[in-house]
Each structure stands twice: as structure tokens, then as C-alpha cells.
Amino acid sequence: MEHVKQFYIGGQWVAPRTDKTIDVINPATEQPITSIAMGGAEDVDAAVAAARAAFETFSQTSRQERLDLLDSVIAVYSRRLDDLADIISQEMGAPLSLAQAAQAVAGLGHLGTARAVLADFEFESRVGGSLVVREPVGVCGLITPWNWPLNQIACKVAPALATGCTMVLKPSEVAPLNAVLFAEILDEAGVPAGVFNLVNGDGLGVGAPLSAHPDIDMVSFTGSTRAGVEVARAAAPTVKRVTQELGGKSANIILDDADLQTVIARDMANMCTNSGQSCNAPTRMLVPAARMDEAAAIAAEAARDIVVGDPREATTTIGPVVSATQYSRIQQLIEKGIGEGAKVEVGGPGKPEGLDTGYYVRPTVFSHVSNDMTIAREEIFGPVLVLIGYEDDDDAVRIANDTVYGLSGYISGGADRAKAMARRIRSGNVHLNGAGVDFNAPFGGYGHSGNGREWGAFGFEEYLETKAILGYGD
Structure with missing residues (x-):
């Protein structure tokens, strides 16, 4: 150049x-x-x-x-x-x-x-x-x-x-x-x-x-x-x-009347876009506690469908993360999640098989995460999803707002219920039922x-x- x-x-x-x-x-x-x-x-x-x-x-x-x-x-x-x-x-x-x-x-x-x-x-x-x-x-x-x-x-x-x-x-x-x-x-x-x-x-x-x-x-x-x-x-x-x-640590609330199979698969892929390197990524997925194992299985299967590889290949879904520094930080946080007792459903530490050169990260799903764990508090900035269980709508709102951040939020479920819940979320954006960004709408955050x-x-x-x-x- x-x-x-x-x-x-x-x-x-x-x-x-x-x-x-x-x-x-x-x-x-x-x-x-x-x-x-x-x-x-x-x-x-x-x-x-x-x-x-x-x-x-x-x-x-x-x-x-x-x-x-x-x-x-x-x-x-x-x-x-x-x-x-x-x-x-x-x-x-x-x-x-x-x-x-x-x-x-x-x-x-x-x-x-x-x-x-x-x-x-x-x-x-x-x-x-x-x-x-x-x-x-x-x-x-x-x-x-x-x-x-x-x-x-x-x-x-x-x-x-x-x-x-x-x-x-x-x-x-x-x-x-x-x-x-x-x-x-x-x-x-x-x-x-x-x-x-x-x-x-x-x-x-x-x-x-x-x-x-x-x-x-x-x-x-x-x-x-x-x-x-x-x-x-x-x-x-x-x-x-x-x-x-x-930064952000955006909550993604999956209501109990949502189609879990469709919504979780969609949002796992969305979270991994750009190798998870988006400040508004829906990295904390809140699911009904009674359906945690079902949700985890869906998320894990969606993660396995993500093709990590050469950015020049047409079949690649996500490429590497941007630098050795970012790779190291993500690996440390994955290890921290394991150490604090979260369950690895898919992925985990290290590079995907066959990708020894390049800062590639395995798409990772943690289930049975509590909101006080490090991986639920800190921005990982990689293709790492945490699944947190909630008991009812009030509990979901409480967990979603229990963060120093407030950039984005996501809610999927019945339209009227999702709209009412969106008003209670303390974040600059709330995406309802898979809605994307809007260049005409304001973008920015609450808190940190x-x-x-x-x-x-x-x-x-x-x-x-x-x-x-x-x-x-x-």
C-alpha cells in the first residue's frame, strides 16, 4: 500500500x-x-x-x-x-x-x-x-x-x-x-x-x-x-x-414460549459472527432453568455447525480472532470458566483440529453458568457462549440487569411479553425476536x-x- x-x-x-x-x-x-x-x-x-x-x-x-x-x-x-x-x-x-x-x-x-x-x-x-x-x-x-x-x-x-x-x-x-x-x-x-x-x-x-x-x-x-x-x-x-x-456483556433472554430449537441455533450463530468480536454480541443466553439441558444440546449442535477456517475459503463461517493477545485472553477466560465449575458442552481450550497456524478459537458453549462466574461478568470477545438458567420473567430481568454493562439486550418469545420485558432491561439497545441493527436508531450504552x-x-x-x-x- x-x-x-x-x-x-x-x-x-x-x-x-x-x-x-x-x-x-x-x-x-x-x-x-x-x-x-x-x-x-x-x-x-x-x-x-x-x-x-x-x-x-x-x-x-x-x-x-x-x-x-x-x-x-x-x-x-x-x-x-x-x-x-x-x-x-x-x-x-x-x-x-x-x-x-x-x-x-x-x-x-x-x-x-x-x-x-x-x-x-x-x-x-x-x-x-x-x-x-x-x-x-x-x-x-x-x-x-x-x-x-x-x-x-x-x-x-x-x-x-x-x-x-x-x-x-x-x-x-x-x-x-x-x-x-x-x-x-x-x-x-x-x-x-x-x-x-x-x-x-x-x-x-x-x-x-x-x-x-x-x-x-x-x-x-x-x-x-x-x-x-x-x-x-x-x-x-x-x-x-x-x-x-x-464494552458489553449482553443478555439474551429466551422466553419459555419461544421455539428453542430455532431461536437458540439462530442466536448461537449470531453470537459467533465476526468470531464473537462484537461489543453488542449476545453472549449471556438466559434460558428457563428447567430446560437447561435441552437448551445446551441445541447450542452445542449449532456450535458444531460453525466452520472455523481460512477467511478466504467460501465455506468458512468464522475466521481467527484478531491477534495473539486476544487469543491468549480468550483461552485464559475459557480455562477460568472450567475452573469455576461451568460445564463445557462443546469446544473448550486450544485451537480447532487442523488449524495450528493462526489465532483460531474453538466455538465454545458453557452451560449451568451462574451469573457471578467470571465468564458471565467479563467480556470474552470470542466465540464463547454462556448459558444461565432463570426461574421466571422477574428472575430473567434481574439476571440480565446484574452487570456493570448495558450496551445491548435480546429477547425472543411472544411479542407482547417481549415488548413489556424490553422496557425493563437497562441497556441502550434491545433486539426483539432476532431483529438486526438499524442505522437510523441510536446506538450506545448504559453504565460501563x-x-x-x-x-x-x-x-x-x-x-x-x-x-x-x-x-x-x-
Whole structure:
């Protein structure tokens, strides 16, 4: 790739201020794809200065100018879809089919949604004799993860562009190559110089100085709760806005009137999508206690149907997890579950048979789990399901809400009963009867899952300040 050793600052590809690099590893082969430059505080300073200089002009652009700009970005992005899917599959191990059908197109979905929202968004309203104006918040620091990289980049960049903000993006150093392609797309689409800037690096070298920078007005972070706390701490002295989409340990309540065979098989497969590396994955499956063994047998059979293998093979269901670090953590948590007395129905420690190279994890089902076990409390971020029994609806709600997290929830069963229960779940999303995500609906969490909301019109709010012009008159 042409620009992996450079940063995109002020509309130009520029050399980094340091000579530090890091290898980008293909998790299926455990071999480097390439290496990228790693930035530092001086690179952040340059990118923020470019964004600050561009803000004065870009913040004053018209709605139509920004609509035209988004149209151009969408057109170029659409032409590069195959390139984006290919590099995502290589750098984070997603099956090529998933990268094409979900990973790459998710970014396109957020761009299109932001464009549609912008077309009708009310930036001004009257309240009595005052005019209330919604204005761009300023220069934004965007810090994104490796697991759904383009989804998270686009759901931040699109509303920032739409509302007239300028920005500096720090993608994950684990899977940064798609972000380099994304910068090339924005450059080709004609995004004005300084409006979008890219600096690669790690949390200490780039994330911390970006979060603390006095000329950054807002930080939008997606990643682990631990790292989110550090971002908020770094940002606090400059009293900037911080929005966070963090970890999750989402409960999936299977009601006793649901078709267990259909629902459990469906949700086991759903949980394992992207090798279980989704913050909103339904990893805690709550089933009627009296039917635990029946539910476990169904989940185990569904797990055996999952094909773990080479991301390039058409028959592969899930590829490897993203890194040696992630693999090791998942293995430790599987061992912890065994040690605490949970029953392994299928899977367990180690790699699947015949997959000695690559960070592959065996799809694993634990049954007879109590909600105080480590595997029910901590985010595993791998293809590991825990089955927890409940006695009645009130008990299911209690267990579901007994967590520090609150990103998503899932309920399957009779529609009226599921709808009533959804109102009692303390999470930012609740999916009823297999409903998927909705780019127009708000995405974000309660508790340790973060604050603020992304996606659709709700995502615009994070990038806007509110001004009241009093005595405005007629």
C-alpha cells in the first residue's frame, strides 16, 4: 500500500515526525502484511492545527455543499468496496464473505444514513422570542477499534462531515490499513484540506495526546471500558465533550414460549459472527432453568455447525480472532470458566483440529453458568457462549440487569411479553425476536458501556453545540 508509512494531514500525505513502525499481522497466517508508521505528540499537534485552520471555513459551509460532499464520498467509497473488504479480511481475519457483505458495506450504510439525515435536519428552531441554533462542536478527535473498523470510522466521520466539524482520526494500530484506504477515498472525493486528518499510532503515543489536546473540542471513542476511562481522564482538564461506546456483556433472554430449537441455533450463530468480536454480541443466553439441558444440546449442535477456517475459503463461517493477545485472553477466560465449575458442552481450550497456524478459537458453549462466574461478568470477545438458567420473567430481568454493562439486550418469545420485558432491561439497545441493527436508531450504552449515542439523527447530536440567540424577534 502506497501510504502506510505516511499520515494524511492538511490534505497531504506527509512523513511522520518519528521513525517508529509496527507490523500489521494477518491473524490467519501470523505473518506481517506490512508495517505502518507510528505517530506521536508532534504528529497530533500538526493534525489538530490543520483541523483547527480548516474549521473556520468548513463550519460555515451550506447544507447543500455538505450534501454534495457526502454524495462524492459515497460514490468513491462504493467504487472501493472490494478493496476495503479485501484489506479488512487480511488485517483482522474476517471471512471475505463477511467483509464484503457486512464489514465494508457498514461504512457505506452510515455515510448514506448521514446524508439522508442531513437533508432534513433542523439546525434552527424558534422557542418563544429566541432562536435556537445548532452549530458544529468544533475539532473532533476520533478514536476507533479494530473489530468493526469501517463501521466505527464511518459512524463518526459521516456525522462530523454532515454537521460541519473537522477531525483527526486515530484508528486501531491492530487493523489500520482500511483507515488508510478510507483517507484515500476522502481525498479523492474532494474533502477540503484539513477537514479530515489521519494519524496512526497506539493509545499512549497518539490517543492520549489527542484526548488531552487543548484544541480538540470533542473526543469520540470506541473501544474497551478500560481504555475509555483513560480517554475521559486525559480529556477532563480541558473540559471537552467525551462520548464513549465501550464494552458489553449482553443478555439474551429466551422466553419459555419461544421455539428453542430455532431461536437458540439462530442466536448461537449470531453470537459467533465476526468470531464473537462484537461489543453488542449476545453472549449471556438466559434460558428457563428447567430446560437447561435441552437448551445446551441445541447450542452445542449449532456450535458444531460453525466452520472455523481460512477467511478466504467460501465455506468458512468464522475466521481467527484478531491477534495473539486476544487469543491468549480468550483461552485464559475459557480455562477460568472450567475452573469455576461451568460445564463445557462443546469446544473448550486450544485451537480447532487442523488449524495450528493462526489465532483460531474453538466455538465454545458453557452451560449451568451462574451469573457471578467470571465468564458471565467479563467480556470474552470470542466465540464463547454462556448459558444461565432463570426461574421466571422477574428472575430473567434481574439476571440480565446484574452487570456493570448495558450496551445491548435480546429477547425472543411472544411479542407482547417481549415488548413489556424490553422496557425493563437497562441497556441502550434491545433486539426483539432476532431483529438486526438499524442505522437510523441510536446506538450506545448504559453504565460501563459508555455514554452518548451514535448512528442516524441521534449521532448528529454529539457533534453539535446549542446556542440560544435571545431577543431575536419575528
